[in-house]
Amino acid sequence: MSDSTVRRRTGGRSARVRDAVLTATLQAVAEHGADAVGIGEIARAAGVHETSIYRRWPTKEHLLLDALLDYNEAEVPVPDTGSLRQDLVAFATYVAAYLDSPLGRTLAQAMVAAGDDATLAAGRTQFWKSRVDLASAVIERAKDRGEVPTDLDAAAALELVIAPLHFRALLTHQAIDERAISDIVDALLAGLACHG
Template sequence: MGFEGADPGTVRPGGRTARVRSAVLQAAGDALAEHGFAHLDLADIARRAEVGKTTVYRRWGTVTGLVADLLVDMAEQSLPRTETGSLLGDLKANARLVQRTLADPRQGALFKAVIAAATCEAKAAEALHRFYDIRVEEWAPCVQQAVDRGELPEGTDAHEVIRAVSAPLYYRLLTSGDGLDEAAADRAAGAAAAAARAGVFLRGAEGRA
């Protein structure tokens, strides 16, 4: 999961409308990373993006609407999954993408701000959930392929395995202040792989337990 994408300043083709959207979302991401959700202001974002205030208010309407569109853009830019041919290799690739995203000063701060916004704004929460649904869906086939290869038991919940990979990394980001390095990513991937092999993520396993 995670942003896992191209340079957030990248402008995709599509004419003036696309350039305006890119500039505004870049400015919104910068402002979020610098000041957090509570201090976002559409007029300030318009100034940063060198776009008319009327354009920003007409297109996005509210700060929450702008943050939701920022998450849509992040999902669109996110990199596709890596397939290495082994469960552990795939989960390490996933974990290292998340780790690089969260360890990046700008992107890590941006995610903290968006998560904070999601705790108090329903639209921000909905957008954040959609972002992670997209990213989990992208990586889940790696787990199903491991089931097909015989690495994991039939009935393994692929989505839960992918969530388990990134969960420890977000926990460190939000609660401990400890640095996030590749060793932390590899531990998270290894733990998720071991648990999956042991049947922890079998659908209905909690009921049988």
């Protein structure tokens, strides 16, 4: 069996090792913070050798980003309330809660710190693309209900909701409460009404 065949397997030992390492990484970050986490500690907790980690993730930053991207998929669901405003408020509330968690903050900071590293930049791009692709369903359903113009750029609309949340969480360290979320969503909807 060739190396490429082994790498293409989706299950088996490789998948178990990946899951164990990602879980150990998330637990270590939650307990100690990203800066205090070491590859040796993660390897011990996952029951693998450090070389097994370094084969898949060349740096701690690569490992943290992969673990946090994997975690993110399960933590920020896409709501379907039957109303664009309620969907956006619910989605923004999930994002705010995620950004307020130790793991969410670490992911956001890791993406900001990714810089020009090609692998980290690719992970950041993958994160945003998958997040926008999933959340675009909120806008597409609103188009079907006639709440927004059919030519509305879903990605741009979602950025107008998500960006202020990240700005508050990472730059100004302002609280993201219900009022802030309502104001953000209502500002977007008012803008859409003016241009609808």
